[in-house]
Amino acid sequence: MVSSLMEAYGRKRSCIRELFEFGRTLDPDLVMDFSLGNPSVRPPQAVLDALSELGKKDVHGYTVAPGSMEVRKAVCRHLNSIGKAHYEPSGIIMTCGAAAALCICMKALAIDSSTQFLAQAPYFAEYECFARGCGARFAAAEADLESFQINFPALEALIGPSTQALVLNSPNNPSGAILSESTLRRLAQLLERRSAELGHRIYIISDEPYREIVYDGASMPHIADWYDSTIVCYSYSKSFSLPGDRIGYIAVSDSVDDKDSLMASLAGSARAMGYVCAPSLLQAMVARCADVKPDISSYRENRDLLLGSLEAMGYECVMPSGAFYLFIKSPYSSAKAFSDEAKKHGLLVVPSDDFGCKGFLRISYCVDRKVIERSLPVFEKLLKQD
Amino acid sequence: MVSSLMEAYGRKRSCIRELFEFGRTLDPDLVMDFSLGNPSVRPPQAVLDALSELGKKDVHGYTVAPGSMEVRKAVCRHLNSIGKAHYEPSGIIMTCGAAAALCICMKALAIDSSTQFLAQAPYFAEYECFARGCGARFAAAEADLESFQINFPALEALIGPSTQALVLNSPNNPSGAILSESTLRRLAQLLERRSAELGHRIYIISDEPYREIVYDGASMPHIADWYDSTIVCYSYSKSFSLPGDRIGYIAVSDSVDDKDSLMASLAGSARAMGYVCAPSLLQAMVARCADVKPDISSYRENRDLLLGSLEAMGYECVMPSGAFYLFIKSPYSSAKAFSDEAKKHGLLVVPSDDFGCKGFLRISYCVDRKVIERSLPVFEKLLKQD
Numbered sequence: 001m002v003s004s005l006m007e008a009y010g011r012k013r014s015c016i017r018e019l020f021e022f023g024r025t026l027d028p029d030l031v032m033d034f035s036l037g038n039p040s041v042r043p044p045q046a047v048l049d050a051l052s053e054l055g056k057k058d059v060h061g062y063t064v065a066p067g068s069m070e071v072r073k074a075v076c077r078h079l080n081s082i083g084k085a086h087y088e089p090s091g092i093i094m095t096c097g098a099a100a101a102l103c104i105c106m107k108a109l110a111i112d113s114s115t116q117f118l119a120q121a122p123y124f125a126e127y128e129c130f131a132r133g134c135g136a137r138f139a140a141a142e143a144d145l146e147s148f149q150i151n152f153p154a155l156e157a158l159i160g161p162s163t164q165a166l167v168l169n170s171p172n173n174p175s176g177a178i179l180s181e182s183t184l185r186r187l188a189q190l191l192e193r194r195s196a197e198l199g200h201r202i203y204i205i206s207d208e209p210y211r212e213i214v215y216d217g218a219s220m221p222h223i224a225d226w227y228d229s230t231i232v233c234y235s236y237s238k239s240f241s242l243p244g245d246r247i248g249y250i251a252v253s254d255s256v257d258d259k260d261s262l263m264a265s266l267a268g269s270a271r272a273m274g275y276v277c278a279p280s281l282l283q284a285m286v287a288r289c290a291d292v293k294p295d296i297s298s299y300r301e302n303r304d305l306l307l308g309s310l311e312a313m314g315y316e317c318v319m320p321s322g323a324f325y326l327f328i329k330s331p332y333s334s335a336k337a338f339s340d341e342a343k344k345h346g347l348l349v350v351p352s353d354d355f356g357c358k359g360f361l362r363i364s365y366c367v368d369r370k371v372i373e374r375s376l377p378v379f380e381k382l383l384k385q386d
Numbered sequence: 387m388v389s390s391l392m393e394a395y396g397r398k399r400s401c402i403r404e405l406f407e408f409g410r411t412l413d414p415d416l417v418m419d420f421s422l423g424n425p426s427v428r429p430p431q432a433v434l435d436a437l438s439e440l441g442k443k444d445v446h447g448y449t450v451a452p453g454s455m456e457v458r459k460a461v462c463r464h465l466n467s468i469g470k471a472h473y474e475p476s477g478i479i480m481t482c483g484a485a486a487a488l489c490i491c492m493k494a495l496a497i498d499s500s501t502q503f504l505a506q507a508p509y510f511a512e513y514e515c516f517a518r519g520c521g522a523r524f525a526a527a528e529a530d531l532e533s534f535q536i537n538f539p540a541l542e543a544l545i546g547p548s549t550q551a552l553v554l555n556s557p558n559n560p561s562g563a564i565l566s567e568s569t570l571r572r573l574a575q576l577l578e579r580r581s582a583e584l585g586h587r588i589y590i591i592s593d594e595p596y597r598e599i600v601y602d603g604a605s606m607p608h609i610a611d612w613y614d615s616t617i618v619c620y621s622y623s624k625s626f627s628l629p630g631d632r633i634g635y636i637a638v639s640d641s642v643d644d645k646d647s648l649m650a651s652l653a654g655s656a657r658a659m660g661y662v663c664a665p666s667l668l669q670a671m672v673a674r675c676a677d678v679k680p681d682i683s684s685y686r687e688n689r690d691l692l693l694g695s696l697e698a699m700g701y702e703c704v705m706p707s708g709a710f711y712l713f714i715k716s717p718y719s720s721a722k723a724f725s726d727e728a729k730k731h732g733l734l735v736v737p738s739d740d741f742g743c744k745g746f747l748r749i750s751y752c753v754d755r756k757v758i759e760r761s762l763p764v765f766e767k768l769l770k771q772d
Contacts, residue, residue, distance in 0.1 A: 001550070001586040002644075002651035006494045009654030038447050051441030051667065056434050060628035061424050064407075096482055096632070096661070103660030108392045126657070133493075133658025135521065164387070200387040242446035244666025246482070258388075265388035268395030271512070272519025273659045274489030275482070280630025281437065282665065 014125050015354045023348050032375040034363040035348045039241035046292045047240050050285045059284040063277045065267060067094030071283045074290035075249055083222035085253035093266055094278035096246040098209050098235035104250060105205050105231050107134040108269035114162040120150060121356030124173050140356045148177035148318060150187060159194050165203040168223060171210040174355050174362035175327040176320025178218055184226040191227060201229050201257060209235040210323040215300050218321040228255040239294045247282035299324045302365040302372055309376050313383055324366040330359050331383050347378045400511050401740045409734050418761040420749040421734045425627035432678045433626050436671040445670040449663045451653060453480030457669045460676040461635055469608035471639035479652055480664035482632040484595050484621035490636060491591050491617050493520040493659065494651035500548040506536060507742030510559050526742045534563035534704060536573060545580050551589040554609060557596040560741050560748035561713040562706025564604055570612040577613060587615050587643060595621040596709040599682050604707040614641040622672065625680040633668035685710045688751040688758055695762050699769055710752040716745050717769050733764045
């Protein structure tokens, strides 16, 4: 006798995972696997050196629950250098990556079974699982599918008395889009107004694992600079290429109204889910490397090759300003049908249905350049088959 | 507007944490801090070498959610060598320590708000928080306070239609007691009978972080060898002295009736709480070091010194067969009053109230031997003050 919801979440694999696991059954020299966001770039040398050196040292004991003071100070220094919002160590909780951070936030804000979390589609498929996992409801407003900015009427229509937070992800997985300053300004106005009308604060949970993966000097506005009640969830998975090691944080700026109560509920939520502290060795590494910049040149080269080639063939692509995903319009009426056809050729791309919108395909280009080169004739062929 | 339960868990610190944090405000050369179970022994050299060497290598990517096949095989080899229950990699989920493992189990088994988890007092204080955190109820039956074995009438009286699992911890924190074979045989009979009567399986969740910390060749019966429906939760925190690094596992043997459904619900529960995978670097270390034995000689020396000295003074002590805690009867009628008085002398010991029973004090002796030596005159003085 087990929880039927948990059993269902355990049995129903995401389409991404299914494709990835299918890919593992194919000849590794032939498969063209664009399914997962597993960074292809090595971690920065400074990160590898820190892990190797610290591994031998006395950094394996419990830290205080939110993380060592040293690492929280390093995170604050970094955050205070890149945006206008101001952070103190008391506003930081180190976490086992961004997934943990998101779950901790949602559980802290889940009042009862009417609590609602909102997102903008396309969104990272696990948001719904995280929201329902803490007993809350989940709904998503489809983005403007030309600009991938917020469709404000669609979003406003979903906000109700039980709306606790809007989860945003910019740069976005899967579209690669960055929410612009004008979008954020308008969003802040909407949320301020609706919060006042509802008599409670609607938070933004800003899921920012791709914050440093931004191309062509694109402006990357920080959501917390535009809306005070923002809870930042960050992961070093993508920027430091160590997604398996699980290290990230929750950051709440000094401008949040009820910071004390919010931090207490976040601490309690982490505690009640067994998140004793973020891995100490990884905390010690971040304390030393918080300002290390990722080398995203190979992602940029991959993006340029893929985008240029697919557009030349006639694919309609969303211009990715950040992250390492190319989102293309499905040339077939069903994205799933295109993905299935591509699969027959060993080309693995994810239909957008799992991200809450129809008609697109996600191509994770954090892969070896040769994989992209091998895939181009297949993309060409698939377009002609249509 | 936040969850009041989560806020309460964030604000109410455990007595242990309060004492520990008070201790940090004192002169480190004068404080005698027996509050926390932070191992004083260095991690085994093989573990430090593995972490240092692997830190530089390509072991930082996502593993599959339950953990790499390599580490799950290593865990099975070890488990299959120490007990009779048989494990396959399909029954293993690597976790961020035992706290994560316990929370994942409870959430997987929490059907609705009537679900009840049982424990035996004295118990690790967080059990209640974990159970209530996943929306379930929690109750504890007091152990026989002479032998610290199970008080069967008290336990049976608590079992009802919504009882899903009994959480056991042997060797026990805080008493140091090990549940004997005859206790486990009788327990298995009770749970088999009550499961049959209720029409559903009552699980044992066996919390085993102290499994390797056993003294004087004491026999350490494995609960899973005596009761099929046992879910083992293990952590390397204590045996490898790396509590901050958060690595452990859930193990379900092949003898569990509904293994497939149970494993799916555990996977779903981990997923819904954001436990993407256990830290990859730590998984890689365990794959290499699963059979490394901890050196517990200094704990044994500490235990002998403390136990011998306190008994000679006239303290009544529970004989600790395992773990690194000494549980003594409070010489004052209130354990809290004794702890408060001790605190005035810089001696930090935890009253048993937090562990669900009254009248005892827990002394964590995983400390430098000098701390014990300095504490003895204070213990002597406190007894005379009574």
